[in-house]
Amino acid sequence: MARNKIKKVANIEITGIADQGLSVGRTSEGEVIFVEGAVPGDLVDVIIYKKKKRYKIGRVETFLKLSPHRQDAFCSHFEECGGCKWQHLSYEEQLRHKFVTVSDAMRRIGKIENLDIEPVLGSKDLKYYRNKLEFTFCNQRWYTQEEIDNSGSLEREPGLGFHIAGSFSKILDINECFLQNDLSNDIRNWLKAFCIEHQLSFFNPISQEGFMRTVIIRNTVLGEWMVIVAVTKDDQKKIRLLMKSMVEAFPFITSLYYVVNGKRNDFLLDLDFHLFAGKAFIVEKLGSVSYKIGPKSFFQTNSHQAKALFDTALEFADFKGDENIYDLYTGLGSIALYASSKVKSVVGIEEVAAAIDDAKINAAFNGINNCTFYAGDVKDTLSEEFIANHPRPDVIITDPPRAGMHPDVIDTLLKLEAPKIVYVSCNPSTQARDLLLLSDKYIVTRMRPVDMFPHTHHIENVALLELKSS
Numbered sequence: 230m231a232r233n234k235i236k237k238v239a240n241i242e243i244t245g246i247a248d249q250g251l252s253v254g255r256t257s258e259g260e261v262i263f264v265e266g267a268v269p270g271d272l273v274d275v276i277i278y279k280k281k282k283r284y285k286i287g288r289v290e291t292f293l294k295l296s297p298h299r300q301d302a303f304c305s306h307f308e309e310c311g312g313c314k315w316q317h318l319s320y321e322e323q324l325r326h327k328f329v330t331v332s333d334a335m336r337r338i339g340k341i342e343n344l345d346i347e348p349v350l351g352s353k354d355l356k357y358y359r360n361k362l363e364f365t366f367c368n369q370r371w372y373t374q375e376e377i378d379n380s381g382s383l384e385r386e387p388g389l390g391f392h393i394a395g396s397f398s399k400i401l402d403i404n405e406c407f408l409q410n411d412l413s414n415d416i417r418n419w420l421k422a423f424c425i426e427h428q429l430s431f432f433n434p435i436s437q438e439g440f441m442r443t444v445i446i447r448n449t450v451l452g453e454w455m456v457i458v459a460v461t462k463d464d465q466k467k468i469r470l471l472m473k474s475m476v477e478a479f480p481f482i483t484s485l486y487y488v489v490n491g492k493r494n495d496f497l498l499d500l501d502f503h504l505f506a507g508k509a510f511i512v513e514k515l516g517s518v519s520y521k522i523g524p525k526s527f528f529q530t531n532s533h534q535a536k537a538l539f540d541t542a543l544e545f546a547d548f549k550g551d552e553n554i555y556d557l558y559t560g561l562g563s564i565a566l567y568a569s570s571k572v573k574s575v576v577g578i579e580e581v582a583a584a585i586d587d588a589k590i591n592a593a594f595n596g597i598n599n600c601t602f603y604a605g606d607v608k609d610t611l612s613e614e615f616i617a618n619h620p621r622p623d624v625i626i627t628d629p630p631r632a633g634m635h636p637d638v639i640d641t642l643l644k645l646e647a648p649k650i651v652y653v654s655c656n657p658s659t660q661a662r663d664l665l666l667l668s669d670k671y672i673v674t675r676m677r678p679v680d681m682f683p684h685t686h687h688i689e690n691v692a693l694l695e696l697k698s699s
């Protein structure tokens with residue numbers, strides 16, 4: 230019984246932010262407590278709701294002193310949404326914590342000392358910085374505790390918005406989101422009202438009934454818009470009514486698709502996308518490179534900062550013009566194409582075949598002919614035979630997923646001995662692990678974090694590794 234008793238811990242000074250973005254402090258006995266709702270500098274009483282051997286997790290019960298780094302969250306959904314957890318922390322302080330996250334990982338995991346990590350390259354846009362959002366329809370929206378407390382009876386209202394963190398069935402209805410250009414709010418709010426008015430039923434994630442399922446909204450810096458509506462049945466009468474009305478209501482939509490998803494999950498990439506109106510793709514532009522983005526294409530979600538990230542990678546590589554390079558984990562070739570005019574040749578490798586198709590389409594679209602793209606796992610594709618059949622790389626750019634590089638890839642890189650490796654990462658912990666593994670032959674000479682996602686704990690980091698002279 231005692232184990233489940235709610236326990237309060239008083240007077241916790243919040244001193245930092247941990248890996249996943251939760252604030253952290255210590256009890257007077259030195260025990261670590263992760264605290265929801267607090268920011269570094271707050272003094273709080275905490276209600277503990279989870280106990281582990283080496284730490285506790287809780288939420289703020291009372292604020293005894295407010296941190297000087299606090300600011301008012303600008304979004305009315307902030308308390309429940311969880312999408313922008315750090316809105317109540319000044320941007321300067323967010324960047325300071327991201328810097329600490331990177332430098333701690335490099336010191337603790339990478340065993341890298343004496344490196345002057347350059348300041349985080351912050352985002353100019355603190356709002357409206359995303360170019361893609363996905364919203365989910367739900368026959369009964371999620372009700373906040375305040376709404377439940379303040380209302381006698383709650384009607385079963387439908388909702389269109391974001392999943393509550395970690396839940397497949399709880400959807401927070403969104404009126405205004407500050408992540409994407411405001412026209413995205415107009416499209417979503419119009420869709421919700423239209424579907425209610427025309428009795429296009431909202432999906433019930435438990436019973437799997439209902440017609441309207443998800444909507445993906447994408448836009449580009451060139452002002453192009455793609456909207457993809459997922460419904461559960463190929464009911465052409467309903468689909469045409471909705472799509473035609475959307476075209477009339479939003480003539481600026483460049484590309485309008487629908488998908489029929491009758492599966493139990495929201496994954497769409499294995500389904501056929503039907504173009505209802507407009508072009509098959511939208512165009513994004515970074516620097517002098519234009520990228521065709523189809524409905525299934527991956528693209529970096531903050532275009533302005535993607536350019537800053539690629540510019541940082543290129544600055545670190547310091548190309549002279551005669552280099553042969555590899556771009557590992559190339560996606561749709563975004564970095565490869567961006568770097569192509571500065572080098573002799575580029576080899577890009579990526580496991581998603583559709584992304585490699587996009588890379589080839591985009592090379593042709595830009596008249597780029599010094600890039601070759603291969604679909605396959607880097608671990609298997611980058612074989613001795615492959616290396617022997619391609620120009621030896623002077624620089625390797627690598628941008629792996631959060632898990633970092635496979636140990637076999639690290640071994641291959643150690644054998645390849647390219648003079649420079651530029652390592653772009655969205656996870657400083659796995660990057661630090663890989664840098665340590667590469668340290669037999671490489672020394673890290675530059676490092677710069679780049680903030681792609683203000684108000685979240687996420688941080689990208691670029692490292693330059695140079696081959697030690699033997």
Ligand SMILES: C[S@@+](CC[C@H](N)C(=O)[O-])C[C@H]1O[C@@H](n2cnc3c(N)ncnc32)[C@H](O)[C@@H]1O
Pocket residue numbers: 527528529558559560561562563564578579580581584605606607608628629630631655
């Ligand atoms: C962080 S993204 C980088 C994409 C690209 N550099 C860009 O900026 O758009 C990582 C990419 O690695 C791909 N990937 C993941 N595991 C892979 C593997 N084992 N081999 C090849 N590609 C992989 C993913 O599909 C994804 O496109």
